[in-house]
Amino acid sequence: xxxxxxxPVARKPxxxxxxxxxxxxxxxxxxxxxxxxxFMRGHGTYMGEEKLIASVAGSVERVNKLICVKALKTxxxxxxxxxxxxxxxxxxxxxxxxxxxxxxxxxxxxxSMNLPGGELRRRSAEDELAMRGFLQxxxxxxxxxxxxxxxxxxxxxxxxxxxxxxxxxxxxSPSLVKRQKTHxxxxxxxxxxxxxxxxxxxxxxxxxxxxxxxxxxIANLEPVSLADREVISRLRNCIISLVTQRMMLYDxxxxxxxxxxLPHQIKDILKPEIMEEIVMETRQRxxxxxx
Amino acid sequence: MASxxxxxxxxxxxxxxxxxxxxxxxxxxxDYRCVxxxxxxxxxxxxxxxxxLGHTDILVGVKAEMGTPKLEKPNEGYLEFFVDCSASATPxxxxxxxxxxxxxxxxxxxxxxxxKSSVDLKTLCISPREHCWVLYVDVLLLECGGNLFDAISxxxxxALFNTRIPRVRVLEDEEGSKDIELSDxxxxxxxxxxxxxxxxxxxxxTGKRVGKVLHAxxxxxxxxxxxxxxxxxxxxxxx
Numbered sequence: 001x002x003x004x005x006x007x008p009v010a011r012k013p014x015x016x017x018x019x020x021x022x023x024x025x026x027x028x029x030x031x032x033x034x035x036x037x038x039f040m041r042g043h044g045t046y047m048g049e050e051k052l053i054a055s056v057a058g059s060v061e062r063v064n065k066l067i068c069v070k071a072l073k074t075x076x077x078x079x080x081x082x083x084x085x086x087x088x089x090x091x092x093x094x095x096x097x098x099x100x101x102x103x104x105x106x107x108x109x110x111x112s113m114n115l116p117g118g119e120l121r122r123r124s125a126e127d128e129l130a131m132r133g134f135l136q137x138x139x140x141x142x143x144x145x146x147x148x149x150x151x152x153x154x155x156x157x158x159x160x161x162x163x164x165x166x167x168x169x170x171x172x173s174p175s176l177v178k179r180q181k182t183h184x185x186x187x188x189x190x191x192x193x194x195x196x197x198x199x200x201x202x203x204x205x206x207x208x209x210x211x212x213x214x215x216x217x218i219a220n221l222e223p224v225s226l227a228d229r230e231v232i233s234r235l236r237n238c239i240i241s242l243v244t245q246r247m248m249l250y251d252x253x254x255x256x257x258x259x260x261x262l263p264h265q266i267k268d269i270l271k272p273e274i275m276e277e278i279v280m281e282t283r284q285r286x287x288x289x290x291x
Numbered sequence: 292m293a294s295x296x297x298x299x300x301x302x303x304x305x306x307x308x309x310x311x312x313x314x315x316x317x318x319x320x321x322d323y324r325c326v327x328x329x330x331x332x333x334x335x336x337x338x339x340x341x342x343x344l345g346h347t348d349i350l351v352g353v354k355a356e357m358g359t360p361k362l363e364k365p366n367e368g369y370l371e372f373f374v375d376c377s378a379s380a381t382p383x384x385x386x387x388x389x390x391x392x393x394x395x396x397x398x399x400x401x402x403x404x405x406x407k408s409s410v411d412l413k414t415l416c417i418s419p420r421e422h423c424w425v426l427y428v429d430v431l432l433l434e435c436g437g438n439l440f441d442a443i444s445x446x447x448x449x450a451l452f453n454t455r456i457p458r459v460r461v462l463e464d465e466e467g468s469k470d471i472e473l474s475d476x477x478x479x480x481x482x483x484x485x486x487x488x489x490x491x492x493x494x495x496x497t498g499k500r501v502g503k504v505l506h507a508x509x510x511x512x513x514x515x516x517x518x519x520x521x522x523x524x525x526x527x528x529x530x
Contacts, residue, residue, distance in 0.1 A: 003323045008343070087296070166304040168315050221300060223307040233317040266317025271325055 009272070027054040033067060042068025076102040076174040076198035078152035082145040083161075083183040085169070085196035086154065091131055098141065100198045101174065104151040108143065112155030114162055142194050142202065160184070164194075165220050167204030168236050172243045174199040178250040185251040189258055190231045195249060201239060203232050234261060237269040238278070245279040252289070257282040309497045324438075326445065330453040337426075338454030342446040346436025349443055351428065351450040355457075357471075358425040360416065368415025368423035372400040373430070374443070380435040389432070396430070396443060399491070403444070408487050410451065418461050418469065426454065444491040451488060455480040 027033060033045060033052045041047060044056040045067060054060070058071040076084070078100075086098035086106060096113075098106040110131060142161050143154040156162050174197065183195045186206055194202040205228040207220075224232075238257040242249060260281040261269050268274050297305075305315060312319050324345040333339040336352040343349075361369060374396040376389025383389070404410060415424040428450065430443055458479045462470045 003326060005326045005328055008327045008329050087298075089296075164298070165300045167301070168304070169301070221303045223311075224304065226311050226313060229308055229311065229313050230317070233313065233315060236315065237317055267319075267322055270316065 025060040026058070027060060027069060028057045029055055033060055033069070038065065039067045040065050042066050044069030044071060070175075072175060073173055074175060076100055076152075078102060078106075078145045078147040079197070080145065080147050082197040083142065083194070084145050084152070084154065084198045085142050085164070085194055085200035085202050086198070087200075088141065094131075096131070098143075098154060100145075100152060100154075100196075101171070101200065102152055102198065106145070106152040106154050108141070108154045108156075112153075112157070114156050114159060142196070145197070164202055165204065166224055167202055168232055170201040170203065170236055170239050172199045172201060172239070172249065176243060176246070176249050177201075178248045180250055187235070187251065187255055187258070189235070189255070190228060191235055193235065193251070193254065195251075201249070203235050203239075205232065230266060234258060234266050234269070237261070237266060241269060241275040241279055242282070244275060247279060247283070253282060253286060256285045260285070306497055323441075326442075328445065328449050330449050337456060338450050338452070340446050340449035340453055342442050342449065344436070344438055344442040344445075346434055347438060347442045348433035348436070349439075349446040350431040350433055351443075351446040352431075353450045353454045354427045354429075355424050355454065356427065357417070357422055360420060360423040364412070365420040366416050367412035368425060369412060370404050370410070370426045370428055372397045372404075372428050374400070374432070375430065376432045376435075380432040384432075384435075392439075396439065399440065400428070400430075400443070400447065403489050403491075410483060410485065410488060414481060414483065415456070417459055417471070421469070422461070422471065424456055426451075426456075438493060440491045440493050444489065448485050448488045448490065451483050452485045454483055456483075457481075 031054045033054055035051050037050065039052060039062075041052060042061075044054060044058060045052050046055050047053075052067060054069045056069050056071040057073070058069045061068055061070050078084075084100050084106070086100040086108075088096050088108075089099045089105065090097035094110045096108040096110075098108050100106045141154075141156070141163050143156050144161060146153045146155060177195050177197055177199060179197070180195075183197070184192070185195070186192045190206065192204055192206045194204075196202065205224050235254065235258060238261055239249065239254060241261075242253060242257055247253060257278060260278045264274055264278070269278065308314055309320060314320065318324070327343040329341045331339060332341045332350070333352050337355040338353040339351060341348070341350050358368075360367060374393040376384045376393045378385045378389070380389070384392075415426070417423055428447060430447065432439065457477075458474045458481055460472045460474070462472055464470065
């Protein structure tokens with residue numbers, strides 16, 4: 001049982017390593033964005049003493065005449081159509097309360113939930129009593145978000161969504177998940193990933209049978225093979241290293257990072273030097289691919 | 292300590308993983324996370340150390356003060372421990388929430404240092420039955436990321452290693468009254484030998500296998516595994 005001890009090392013500032021041409025205009029609360037009064041105020045700004053001042057810490061985005069500040073570290077702000085991964089916190093009458101890393105607890109109504117087997121019928125009183133049998137506290141679900149009145153309302157309209165089985169959950173900041181057409185990815189390395197817009201990332205072994213889309217109610221509790229476990233652990237460590245270096249998360253970046261990490265052992269990926277090396281390589285490959 | 296609610300499937304996944312010696316972050320059952328140790332961080336103490344084990348952050352300060360020896364051990368000095376679980380470590384420590392955990396850790400530390408072989412307490416004696424050095428060891432939990440006992444024992448060992456106790460001489464004049472003289476050189480000091488100070492290793496029984504306490508990060512897998520294992524066995528190793 002060997003333990004590795006190290007002395008603390010001063011962290012290099014991110015901008016040195018990035019070497020980006022386009023410098024983002026970063027502001028902190030209280031900074032003046034502009035003294036030009038011709039702009040419209042967007043989110044994250046307010047007007048004070050004839051100047052436009054930022055109210056959150058983040059980067060300034062300008063669209064024609066609209067200036068807004070996009071916060072760097074924020075809770076999840078729901079948009080209609082987002083895919084989220086959430087954890088059930090409470091079982092109430094006709095609804096479940098779901099934790100999705102947002103300002104208010106999200107709500108999943110019983111009528112918005114798939115019944116096992118995909119049947120469509122009116123929810124009766126027995127269904128209400130059997131709610132705990134479907135989803136309990138601590139369960140993870142993948143759902144689509146419908147944003148209303150500040151609290152996110154969730155629904156699982158198709159059988160693709162529902163209760164999640166065995167796998168690993170990684171929690172990251174919502175601003176690091178890139179918006180894409182699809183958030184369910186089957187990576188060629190042997191595992192699948194759901195990139196929730198709220199920053200909850202679910203890594204799970206790719207199921208062999210695709211036809212049995214029962215919404216996850218028949219939980220598969222068989223042991224996952226060692227090879228699959230290694231892929232999942234490696235993916236988890238790669239995602240954490242990408243997040244530490246503030247890189248956007250999407251299927252290509254995760255895949256490149258995975259491939260860059262293959263020469264190292266899984267547990268070594270979390271060491272600061274190796275993390276930097278892997279993410280540097282990933283960044284290079286992504287730049288090559290774009291340019 | 293913080294407990295995380297998990298679904299049944301996640302618990303099954305973790306337990307099977309432990310049985311196959313591959314934890315969620317790729318470590319084996321007996322692997323530790325990276326540890327960062329730094330000494331001499333607090334300038335107004337006699338010795339200090341800061342230990343970072345994953346997300347766990349511990350700060351230990353040692354102050355040496357003069358006191359009277361205990362009645363049953365007139366030739367020795369002693370150590371006093373105080374553990375402060377600050378509210379910034381985790382929200383559960385708000386108010387008086389961290390007191391129970393603090394007393395539990397302090398009692399464990401007292402038990403470790405209660406025997407003759409951990410630290411040679413005779414070096415702390417100035418004059419028998421009258422003066423001795425008392426080392427006040429204060430442990431501050433800055434961030435709670437799991438595996439507190441291990442990190443605290445490493446930090447205490449490092450802080451005691453770093454402790455510099457000023458060398459004093461006892462002068463006796465004709466009337467018999469004793470005077471204690473501090474040496475002029477600020478670098479003239481006694482250092483403690485911490486070779487035999489024990490380090491705690493926490494073992495957790497999950498399912499059928501006994502492995503190291505698993506802590507990968509605060510919110511995710513960390514306490515998931517700790518909340519699974521009902522019993523925590525603590526084993527102290529000397530040297």
